[in-house]
Amino acid sequence: MSVLAAIRPDDWNLALFVHLLGAMVLVGTVVFAITSTSAGNMRLGYRTLLWAVIPSWFVMRIAAQWLASKEKLDDLDPEPAWVGIGYSTSEGSLLLLIAATICAGIAARRGSTGGLRTATLVLVAISLVAYGVAIWAMSTKPT
Amino acid sequence: MYDWLLFLHLISAFLLGVTVVIYSAVAIGVATPGRTLFVADRCWDVGGLGTLIFGIWLALNLDQYDFFDGWILGALALWFVATGLGQSIQRRMNAPEGEGDETRALASLHWIRTIVIIGLLVLMIWKPGA
Numbered sequence: 001m002s003v004l005a006a007i008r009p010d011d012w013n014l015a016l017f018v019h020l021l022g023a024m025v026l027v028g029t030v031v032f033a034i035t036s037t038s039a040g041n042m043r044l045g046y047r048t049l050l051w052a053v054i055p056s057w058f059v060m061r062i063a064a065q066w067l068a069s070k071e072k073l074d075d076l077d078p079e080p081a082w083v084g085i086g087y088s089t090s091e092g093s094l095l096l097l098i099a100a101t102i103c104a105g106i107a108a109r110r111g112s113t114g115g116l117r118t119a120t121l122v123l124v125a126i127s128l129v130a131y132g133v134a135i136w137a138m139s140t141k142p143t
Numbered sequence: 144m145y146d147w148l149l150f151l152h153l154i155s156a157f158l159l160g161v162t163v164v165i166y167s168a169v170a171i172g173v174a175t176p177g178r179t180l181f182v183a184d185r186c187w188d189v190g191g192l193g194t195l196i197f198g199i200w201l202a203l204n205l206d207q208y209d210f211f212d213g214w215i216l217g218a219l220a221l222w223f224v225a226t227g228l229g230q231s232i233q234r235r236m237n238a239p240e241g242e243g244d245e246t247r248a249l250a251s252l253h254w255i256r257t258i259v260i261i262g263l264l265v266l267m268i269w270k271p272g273a
């Protein structure tokens with residue numbers, strides 16, 4: 001698998017580029033949301049989640065599906081473990097990010113820095129850990 | 144071995160991405176907390192070193208790539224340009240409060256660095272000449 005990954009066909013490159021770019025922006029904006037929220041700037045954290053994190057999640061995920069269809073990964077039975085890890089971490093994290101955005105939005109509106117800030121931080125931090133696992137799965141491709 | 148080197152190389156590249164995203168917010172005028180900038184700068188330091196070390200290790204580890212392949216030499220050149228720009232940006236950010244021209248210069252340096260990082264990603268994916 002490693003050598004195959006190193007010599008993939010050229011027509012996968014654009015989808016991989018968009019997927020990686022989306023994933024990098026996603027991780028970057030997630031870190032930005034965590035540091036802004038932990039500094040007590042809930043409004044900035046909320047805006048980052050709503051206008052940067054969630055849109056970049058969609059770019060990453062749509063490009064992932066594009067890449068999977070080019071590689072015909074969905075036709076494989078059984079599905080490779082690394083593909084399953086990628087789907088479960090990305091889709092699970094969207095729910096966490098939506099919940100975090102709602103918490104951050106309410107906290108920003110109320111000017112609160114208590115429980116809702118902590119909830120936002122925990123939800124976004126879990127997403128970041130999940131992305132670390134996804135990057136590991138995508139690069140080491142465990143079977 | 145290849146898989147773990149690729150993982151560490153990728154994680155390092157993601158750290159560079161974190162810096163680029165955070166400084167993009169600064170460049171478009173978002174009031175960014177000092178803690179966020181500290182994280183961005185440390186990500187740049189660790190990510191820069193990691194991409195270089197694990198990238199070279201990867202190139203030496205795989206038989207189908209040669210250290211002197213054009214795309215690897217091109218990536219090294221872009222890495223040095225990005226590192227120089229990054230150091231210049233960090234120095235300017237840590238300098239006393241700048242004027243309008245200084246802020247514009249900082250933003251320009253950042254956008255050039257962003258283009259260089261995207262260029263690195265393009266080289267890593269398309270590997271021209273490999």
